[in-house]
Amino acid sequence: MFGKTNDRAHRGLSAGFLTALGLLMAAFLAPGGAVAAPAGQSIEAIEQTVRDFLRAQGEKEPGEWDIRVHRLDRRLRLHACRTPLEAFAPHGRVELSGRTTVGVRCNDTKRWKLYVPVSIDRFMEVVVTRHPLSSGQRISAADLTMARKNTARLPYGYYERIEPVVGQAVRQPLAAGDVVRPATLAEPTLVQRGQELILVADTGSVQVSMSGVALENGARGERIRVRNTRSGRTVEGTVLDSHRVNVGTVSAPMAGR
DSSP states (O other), rough: OOHHHHHHHHHHHHHHHHHHHHHHHHHHHTTOTTOOOBOOOOHHHHHHHHHHHHHHTHHHHHEEEEEEEEEOTTTTTOBBOSSOOEEEEEEEOSSSSEEEEEEEOOOOOOOOOEEEEEEEEEEEEEEEEESSOOOOBBBOGEEEEEEEOOOOOTTTOOOOOOOOTTTTEEESSOTOOOBGGGGGEEEEEEEEOOOOEEEEEESSSSSSEEEESSOOEEEEEEEEEEEEEOOOEEEEEEEEESSSEEEEEEHHHHHHH
16 A cells, blocks of 8 residues: 555656656747747848948949859857948958958947858950951951950950050950950050161250161060161160150260260
């Protein structure tokens, strides 16, 4: 009789303990429970902050943008920021083309900061060739046209306008539709070896001119060797145009030799 009573008491205690444990777990797991785990920072909000930041930067530049924020690890646990998230350029500025990184920080009492990788495609009109161009050919406006390209895939540069390209020479052959890059162009040769030239020099108060002969080819801005026809002296000068070379400052007697 005594042992039977203890067995009932034991079963009653076990049932009560399990019931209490179940209630405690339900309270802990309940969304609105007083002991529910605190919510962390929304990953989606971080990613949207990055997109908004980049779109605002892109409004200052021409072109159309395709912004892809690399997916952050959903297991990331950050304090839920009670102030607006702030995006920033880690190195002072963000490259709005290709792969880059944007920083995001929380400025409330529990501060945190992280860096979000991003890929950006920028589509805009750039200068391309209308038809094949051969090496050494001088470019005219009729040789060029505009085409929409993804500049993220043009790491070696491009031109946004035709005007700066016109008049330059082709450094290497180009096919029809090729993007015109700075490296594919060269200033055209304006002065040919053996050509008669005007040598321009400053004497300090006036500019004097002398006749000369080019000893080598030269493009605008290049330094070449020239010979003063009257004195026979060889000097270096900078090509100004197709018939003038600036030989710098000389003394008045030297200019007249």
